[in-house]
Amino acid sequence: MNATDPVANLAALIRCPSVTPAEGGALALLQSLLTPLGFAVERMTATEEGTPDVENLYARIGSEGPHLMFAGHTDVVPVGDEAAWSHPPFAAEIADGDMFGRGAVDMKGGIACFVAAIARHIEKHGQPKGSMSFLITGDEEGPSINGTSKLLEWAAAKGETWDACVVGEPTNPDQLGDMIKIGRRGSLSGHITVHGVQGHAAYPHLADNPVRGLLQLTHALMSPAFDNGTDNFQPSNLEVTTVDTGNAATNVIPARATAAFNIRFNDTWTAETLRAEIIRRLDEAAATGDLRPDRSPVRYDLVWADRPSHVFLTRNNALISSLSGAVAAVTGKEPKLSTTGGTSDARFIKDYCPVVEFGLVGQTMHMVDERVAVEDLETLTRIYQTFIERWFDHAVS
Incomplete structure (x- = not known):
């Protein structure tokens, strides 16, 4: 399978029925995509009494700084009434230019595009000028106890540190390039x-x-x-x-x-x-x-209630300007920098490094007939690829 193709990546991920907390084959698929690119891939299972065990994935390429992290989740919400879907929720069928499937935008699509972007970067430039990692959980749509927070603790205990992170949540309300999330309430x-x-x-x-x-x-x-x-x-x-x-x-x-x-x-x-x-x-x-x-x-x-989410605002210019510039270069739009919406796993990551969020258009997330425009997958991949180049250029200059 060619990891440079975001459409093929997403189709394969959608066909993994990874409804929280099931791994559903999604992490195994990511491991098969990242290992040939040179990533060292580890999968850890987090546990806590009274909650389901959750399998998570951490992958890194490179051993030196600067270190860029991409974070996301392969778990998805239940499909609801499957009979109400116009296309099977785990079939990744394409109709009228859209790919249908649970997780298409929230957020297997973002993961598929970032994998394609780094694969293209390596194909064109070789390994990054520093390090890159994927921090992928299976517990974002669930209680968020055995997911990103524990995966970060586990990685940090092994000596991992990061300089910046992009979370691939679907941040755009109407069109790609509308919005970057630079904080959360x-x-x-x-x-x-x-x-x-x-x-x-x-x-x-x-x-x-x-x-x-x-x-x-x-x-x-x-x-x-x-x-x-x-x-x-x-x-x-x-x-x-x-x-x-x-x-x-x-x-x-x-x-x-x-x-x-x-x-x-x-x-x-x-x-x-x-x-x-x-x-x-x-x-x-x-x-x-x-x-x-x-x-x-x-x-x-x-x-x-346990574990309140704390407000945060990212002020890291290298991260924000690199991503904003990439969006503008690919789409011609100046994205709005926003703190609107609910919470995300960025609330855990902000304690380890500066973090922003940018992904697909989120209009159909969690809905029957969740879907993504196929052309948006290519556009988002080009945005991520441009961002990777700009961020490393900025970080090592």
Whole structure:
């Protein structure tokens, strides 16, 4: 198989049914593509009690600096209703200029293109002027416990260090060249339980409706706004994502009410200062409010979700300018530098080296009939190839 062809690379990867946490043959395929190029390939399985084991891959070519990493994931989300697909989700069929398949854009397509780009680079120039590595996980779409974070720890313990990283997530909203992600907002989640007194809906004075208290608390979380945004980030935004009483009866006041929330926050906050602000708001709302006149303060418990994602912003000019310049050279477009969207595994990588994200157009990711324009695969490969040349030229100058 010729690794320089991104279309063939992607078709082979899509045909590997690597739904999290299954390896599905995807890492074995990558190993077969990278080893002939001169990469030393290692596969490690990460484990943690209560979570499925996950196999990951690390491959490196070269032994000297500078060291450029490409990071991504071969695991994909489930296909959903397979009968709703117009083409089988693991067949990689091409129709009307698009390749269909789960993972086509998120993100086997990015991996396929970067493999093709480095293969072309080696074919044209020989080995890189320093080192390159692939850090590929099978746990990005899952709990993200036995994936990139543990693979980084494992590699770092072996003495690996990196100067820069590109994550091949689908960052472009409409067309290739639209957007490079140079940072991400943080993410913090929590779960509130309000305790009341169960009773008959016709005799509310004998009960204490926890829904009233929960409404007071959730209103305080959503208003006023946490901030107005910063130069590089959108305003922080909190959403209440679940509300429940576990009560099927319409004439019974429930004993408790629960709500979950998630806030995506900018660099005005850290996870620690944000937790403190949320607790302040909840305590203030628990003691006041007109939904519970003449009642004692709302009794509530707050449980934080494990492992918040921390906000970060990459300011490395060599990395950003090399990638922006490559995008402009190939597409003629000046990409927007953005911090929008959700979280990605870049949140782990940023603790080891500067990191940015750039990949395919993400309009169909996680959808039925996920697909990628075949011509975009060639364009992205040329962008990555140009970036590799520019980055090493910049890094060794």
